Amino acid sequence: MGANILDESFSTGGEYELECAIKLYGQPLLRYCHNILCDYHKAQDAVQMTFIKAYNKRSSFKKGYSLSAWLYSIAYNTCMDILRKRKILFFIPESNNNTVDDSTDLISEDLKEALLKLTGAERALIFSRVIDEKSYKELEMIYQVPAATLRKRYERAKNKLIKALENENSYYKRLEEFK
Amino acid sequence: MKYDNDEQIIKAKLSTIKTPEYDIATEVNKKLEQKSSIINKRKPLRIAMLTCACLMLSVGVLAATVLSFNKIGSKVSPEIVPILQPIEMVSEDNGIKMEVVAAYNDDEMAVIYLTMQDLTGDRIDESIDLYNYTLSEGALFNSQVIDYDEETKTAILRIQANGGEKMDGKKLSFVVKSFLSGSLVFDEVETGINLTDIEDANSQTIPLNMEHVSGGSGTMFDLWEKQGTIQVLKGDEMNISLPQIDFMYISNIGYIDNKLHIQTKWVGDGIDDHGYFYFTDAENNALELYPSTVHFGIDESGNTMDRGDYIEYVFDLKGIDPKEVFLKGYFVSSGKYIEGNWETKFKLQSVNPEKETECKLDFGTWELDRIQVSQIGVTLLGIGKYDEENNPQIQVNMTDGTAQKMELSTSFSQNEKINLKYLSNAPLDSTMIESVNVDGKLINFKH
Numbered sequence: 001m002g003a004n005i006l007d008e009s010f011s012t013g014g015e016y017e018l019e020c021a022i023k024l025y026g027q028p029l030l031r032y033c034h035n036i037l038c039d040y041h042k043a044q045d046a047v048q049m050t051f052i053k054a055y056n057k058r059s060s061f062k063k064g065y066s067l068s069a070w071l072y073s074i075a076y077n078t079c080m081d082i083l084r085k086r087k088i089l090f091f092i093p094e095s096n097n098n099t100v101d102d103s104t105d106l107i108s109e110d111l112k113e114a115l116l117k118l119t120g121a122e123r124a125l126i127f128s129r130v131i132d133e134k135s136y137k138e139l140e141m142i143y144q145v146p147a148a149t150l151r152k153r154y155e156r157a158k159n160k161l162i163k164a165l166e167n168e169n170s171y172y173k174r175l176e177e178f179k
Numbered sequence: 180m181k182y183d184n185d186e187q188i189i190k191a192k193l194s195t196i197k198t199p200e201y202d203i204a205t206e207v208n209k210k211l212e213q214k215s216s217i218i219n220k221r222k223p224l225r226i227a228m229l230t231c232a233c234l235m236l237s238v239g240v241l242a243a244t245v246l247s248f249n250k251i252g253s254k255v256s257p258e259i260v261p262i263l264q265p266i267e268m269v270s271e272d273n274g275i276k277m278e279v280v281a282a283y284n285d286d287e288m289a290v291i292y293l294t295m296q297d298l299t300g301d302r303i304d305e306s307i308d309l310y311n312y313t314l315s316e317g318a319l320f321n322s323q324v325i326d327y328d329e330e331t332k333t334a335i336l337r338i339q340a341n342g343g344e345k346m347d348g349k350k351l352s353f354v355v356k357s358f359l360s361g362s363l364v365f366d367e368v369e370t371g372i373n374l375t376d377i378e379d380a381n382s383q384t385i386p387l388n389m390e391h392v393s394g395g396s397g398t399m400f401d402l403w404e405k406q407g408t409i410q411v412l413k414g415d416e417m418n419i420s421l422p423q424i425d426f427m428y429i430s431n432i433g434y435i436d437n438k439l440h441i442q443t444k445w446v447g448d449g450i451d452d453h454g455y456f457y458f459t460d461a462e463n464n465a466l467e468l469y470p471s472t473v474h475f476g477i478d479e480s481g482n483t484m485d486r487g488d489y490i491e492y493v494f495d496l497k498g499i500d501p502k503e504v505f506l507k508g509y510f511v512s513s514g515k516y517i518e519g520n521w522e523t524k525f526k527l528q529s530v531n532p533e534k535e536t537e538c539k540l541d542f543g544t545w546e547l548d549r550i551q552v553s554q555i556g557v558t559l560l561g562i563g564k565y566d567e568e569n570n571p572q573i574q575v576n577m578t579d580g581t582a583q584k585m586e587l588s589t590s591f592s593q594n595e596k597i598n599l600k601y602l603s604n605a606p607l608d609s610t611m612i613e614s615v616n617v618d619g620k621l622i623n624f625k626h
Contacts, residue, residue, distance in 0.1 A: 015208075018207070019204055022203050022204045022207060023204070026203040026204070027198075027200055027203075030198055030200075030201075030203065031196075031198045034196065034198045035193065035196060040198065040199070043198070044201065044203075044206070047203060048203065048206050048207050048210060051203065051207045052207060052210055052211060055207075055211065057367075057463070060463050105197070106196065106197045106198065106199070107195075107196050107197075108195060111192055111193075111195065111196070114192075126189065126193075127193065129186075130182075130186055130189050130190045130193060131190065131193050131194070144462075144464070158185055158186065158189065159185075161189055162185045162188065162189070165188065165189075165192060
């Protein structure tokens with residue numbers, strides 16, 4: 001089933017429509033959540049929760065809207081809830097809250113260090129623009145924030161990440177030299 | 180999309196992240212099947228404030244269970260592990276085993292990790308919620324479930340106690356007298372109530388003497404207490420039941436003095452059934468509109484009395500278009516209430532020493548007179564009236580030139596004694612602390 005047909009049928013559909021939505025958006029959403037949470041297992045939980053919430057609330061999804069944007073919006077809020085929950089459990093500021101990822105080969109240590117200097121919201125925005133190549137118009141629908149504000153936030157997040165990557169690089173270079 | 184240089188670097192880096200594919204559909208279907216049999220089961224958050232508990236039985240025994248300590252270690256943030264102290268004290272009662280496994284602390288705050296396991300039945304699940312519990316030191320307690328193992332019916336809980344004095348090195352007792360489990364959470368409950376159908380006037384009211392209320396909350400509550408007597412809706416004028424909710428119903432709804440009153444009657448036998456109403460917009464986003472509440476009873480002749488099952492939720496909807504908002508509810512039925520006596524005694528000893536210095540900083544309504552820095556974070560102690568809107572900003576400067584900003588975790592004020600706790604993102608080495616920056620003013624710690 002194509003994206004357009006699914007946009008029309010999801011709200012009144014059933015298990016078949018859910019299966020189609022998972023086929024179409026499941027893996028991209030998993031990558032999105034993985035980038036936000038920097039934890040593959042938590043990302044798996046987040047993407048499952050996203051589809052369960054979407055399925056349970058499908059009647060509130062309006063025909064004619066983009067199902068993709070709606071699912072990304074649910075995934076984003078789910079990831080933010082997971083990050084907030086961790087913050088409550090451990091009382092550690094999110095930027096330094098290293099989520100326990102037992103699969104370190106999935107994200108290199110230096111990249112993870114740099115990404116964790118950003119907030120979850122900043123990681124989401126960076127991924128949406130740079131990897132998913134979403135337009136600000138699409139991002140407006142996902143984050144419910146005006147495009148102009150998103151542009152500013154994106155520029156700030158981008159500069160922050162570049163600075164963090166530079167720091168990590170110079171640290172690792174120094175480490176190599178030391179060795 | 181055209182990328183600038185920075186974006187090219189970021190894209191190259193992010194493209195190295197590997198996200199293996201897995202069978203999302205199967206997992207989602209499994210969860211949906213489970214959900215259909217247990218209605219949105221979640222753990223309700225509780226903030227408990229208990230002051231004392233009578234200790235009757237003492238069944239604490241030492242258990243050399245290194246396994247439990249390791250398990251806790253795998254469930255917490257890796258930064259915490261180096262400061263975790265093994266406790267491993269067990270108490271068993273009523274076929275349920277409680278083990279205080281590990282803890283970390285400073286003089287003001289303690290975090291305890293414990294397990295609760297049902298050895299004989301199915302009374303513990305992931306919704307376990309400690310109801311009557313206390314630590315012999317501290318004034319503000321908070322408990323949360325961090326893990327549940329279905330196979331062994333064991334829940335791992337994290338207890339945070341704040342407001343202690345000189346806790347480090349002290350022998351403490353931790354007691355649990357009762358807990359709830361099997362709670363059912365009903366979220367996004369559609370009330371089906373259309374605000375435009377509610378008449379602005381003509382709501383029949385009865386007076387409520389605020390001395391007769393058994394509880395309440397919200398920004399209007401203080402004002403009501405000052406007024407002495409307020410008007411609430413006449414009891415049981417309606418009976419609006421909500422989908423799947425059999426432990427409460429809406430007993431009246433209407434406007435009083437331009438404020439929306441929703442009166443509810445709680446008829447279930449759960450010891451801690453609770454919930455609240457909220458509004459969403461057309462896109463199902465929850466609006467930041469919080470009700471004030473008042474709890475009271477109504478006698479047979481329709482007058483208010485001090486004990487009872489009614490809660491009235493009062494919303495100030497000024498500036499809100501009733502046609503554009505939807506009234507929804509979040510309700511929790513508390514399930515099983517299990518009583519027993521689980522008690523352990525243990526000594527807390529922080530891994531790193533604590534530093535303290537006196538100072539005088541004026542914050543208008545209160546004065547800071549002491550700062551403590553521990554392995555967990557910074558405690559500001561002062562006297563006066565705490566202003567929640569203006570929390571001091573804190574930064575800790577280390578002797579190696581690094582600095583760390585800290586976030587306020589808990590604020591606690593009693594008899595004008597103020598206690599603000601700022602937590603570090605990783606354990607602090609107090610021997611390395613040079614100074615603490617409080618709202619731009621430097622307090623020196625290097626002596």
